[in-house]
Amino acid sequence: MSSTALLDIHALRQTFPRADGGELLVLDGIELQLVQGQIVGLLGRTGSGKSTLLRSIAGLMPAAAGTITYLGRPVVGPAPGIAMVFQGFALFPWLTVLENVQLGLEALGLPETEIRQRALAAIDLIGLDGYESAYPRELSGGMRQRVGFARALVVHPNILLMDEPFSALDVLTAETLRTDFLELWGDGKLPIKGVILVTHNIEEAVLMCDRILLFSSNPGRIIREIAVDLKQPRNRLDPQFRELVENIYVAMTARTPTPPKIGTAAGTVATTISTILPRVSANLLSGFLETLAGTPYNGKADLPVIADELHLDGDELFPVADALQMLHLVEIEGGDMKLLDTGKQFVDGDTNDRKHIFQRQLLSYVPLAAHIRRVLQERTNHTAPKSRFFDELEDHMSADDAEATLRSVTAWARYGEVFAYDDDTETFSLENPT
């Protein structure tokens, strides 16, 4: 196997500097091998460090520890032969389609005629004929991402890195692009030897990848490796396909940080002050609970099914599931979500009852909310600056996460009328304006 390994990652660790001078662990103990002819998917939630891993492979981010070996050589900077397709396309708006595609070849210092020839060939291959002199702003999202693909393929890379390349596109366009890509790849028409795909879309991973690595969050670790042996082209309605998707849902909604076995009871991990809170509005939470309580689910739903009905993809569904589970309004087990009694009362109640239940759950099960309220009660003037809690959180998480967590808890606390916050003065207080 090692004779054909394109990429070999061993014991990789990535950290970000924290404001207090410490380090925040983003990726830990990553082992990954990419062999010729494979598409490997990195699947995980926001904050699982999968994009960081992709950037480390691209040589955009040096490793804190561990090694990344590409064709037997350590990766210390952007390596020729590793090209990337970006989530937001990353096209240069002032260059035409042709000029964008030529960019990588120009950087290689190739002769003018070869640049032109290869660029036109790549444009032809990816179905952009006739668009050569168009500027990116004149193209639709799907066409723009085709330019992104052509630009990456034209340098004939050994490894193609894809950073959620379809997530900025509408459902139909994304599907067309995926199918086109898989077709070209299957026919051996692409000048590449291996692909690494970052995604948070479970079905996309099962549809495209030969192997899927599941990531846990904070820090990112590989918790499972799943081989997908289905033959291409794959059918989403195939029972085997569905079963795989279901299994991955189960694994990803289990809240234990250690590799879970399918079927273990989850949702028992205690939330602490330093838990990063998901960014979900109280409105979305109540809407979700109502759907869950109504027909046809009647309080119990298969996660992939309800996600599909509500048009939520993984990245949108998991925070909702997390939040509801955290607030002990639902229980998640084996990829199924079950409404708890409190959740039922919530759905049945009127606006005031709902607020009341939400307040109780928040104070009982979200320690940060209880903590802020306690501090406010203890102070004589019942106010406290935001920085007081921000600094406290920052000891455990990145500044961005601390900011997001404070925003979440504030939004929930406002809904449950637990405490108030004034953004102008950046202070928390007990009283709402009268």
Added chain:
Amino acid sequence: MRLSVPISVGSGWGRFFTRWDVLAVLLIVGLLAFFAEASRHLLAPLTDLRLRPISLDPANLPEYAARTTLRMLVAMALSLFFTFTYATLAARNKYAERLLVPLLDILQSVPILGFISITVVFFMALAPGRVLGAEFAAVFAIFTSQAWNMAFSFYQSLRTVPTELVEASRNFGLRPWMRFWRLDVPFATPQLIWNMMMSMSGSWFFVVASEAISVGNTTITLPGVGSYIALAIEHRDLAAVGYAIATMLIVILMYDQILFRPLVAWADRFRFEQEPGMQAPESWALDVLTRSRIVEHLTRPFAATWRRLLLARWPKSPAVAKRQPEDRHPWIVFQWAVIVTALAALALWQVGHFVVQDITLSDVATVLLLGLATLSRIVVLIALATVIWVPIGVWVGTRPRVANMVQPVAQFLAAFPANLLFPIAVSAIVAFKLNPDIWLSPLMILGTQWYILFNVVAGAAAIPAELRAAGVNFGVRGLLWWRRIAIPAVLPYYVTGAITASGGSWNASIVAEVASWGDVHLEAQGLGAYIAQQTEAGNFHHIVLGIVVMSLFVVLINRTFWRPLYLFAERKFRIG
């Protein structure tokens, strides 16, 4: 005009002459003649200036205009070069950044007009006995009025290049040189061109001051519109003042049509976000140049050379990613701090040593008091300008058609040097026996108030149509409309404009607190008048004292008043 060769152009000469060709040839030949004419005199000895004194005959004005224009263009080229190097260094190197950015901020606040007399001595020494030295000094003065805000704009653009584009250019192995021209410069271009236009308007003020330079008892007069104006004022020649205004108007129009409009139209492609429904700017000059086959054939070799330069693989080795140094090496940070402190101490000692020589404490006290006098004038003037221009700006900004007509007029008025109004101001003050301490003041804000108008118009135009519709729908009218919609929406823009206006007014006070018309001299009590008097007397120590105190005032007001206000407005009211 393009950064790269268009992909498929029909080769062969085809129809040899199109009407675009005729126009293009005229345009190019005209420009060449202009450069040749304007630069002919550069190497002449200084005595030539005395042999051919400035004449008020309007027949000379085209030549004077050409020479003034050339000075401004050269200064603009220097400013661009300064921008590309200084701002790039500041944006790329963390340690350089800590020194260069505050330095630029201070440089913006230094009243350049006060400096001209000092720099002139220096540049004359560089090319002794030649016109070139005096030209250098004039160009440098104009440069100092153009460069800072351009550098700031470029630095800010470099800091905000989208991460994905940076990653893409690294992933595809772009070397720093190529990244600079392919990514950084294009991204910064629209903002930079806007700042170039502002700089060009602002620098007219300095043209007038820098072409007729007198230090102590030496007076050097370079042929140009500025010195023509100075002479006209000295001779009380109203007709000549009129000719000068007409010439300026024509030059500004030509700048707009031949330089800036094509640039703006061309730079439209570099705009990162394209709001739907925005009309793309157009320029006939750009159309002429891009549609002409002759121009295309003539520029092909240049375009090819440029392309080869662009593709140069420089430096040879690709960039290696390093762990961000951040603040990880306290030793380096410490060394850096020591170096900067040492430099600052040295500079302080130099200034102190220089100034202390024949300056007493009472001098300092006087200058501080004069500073307060000028400050009170500026406060009143900015307040007045606010009361007048904010309502007008909002009215204009919410009517796109009016805004399009007002914009060029305001741009011309912003370029209008205060000196041109001396005849009216001085005659009026003398005729009505008015107090110059009060009535000379409006001259200070003459050129700078327009920045408030520009920005308020832009702010009002940026109010989302939905917000306005909501206002109409809920019947929000009158005072409530102003309090809840107009003022909050415009405030961040207004503050930006007011900062420029107040800084510029300090500078203008050096010209505006002293006015003369023929042999009538009027003076107001103020720091500007003090610097002007000391310049005329050639008291270098007192000039430096005046400049230092003025810079101090500007920096203090910016830090304690404008910046907090800006941050507040930005946080609270920025839409979107």
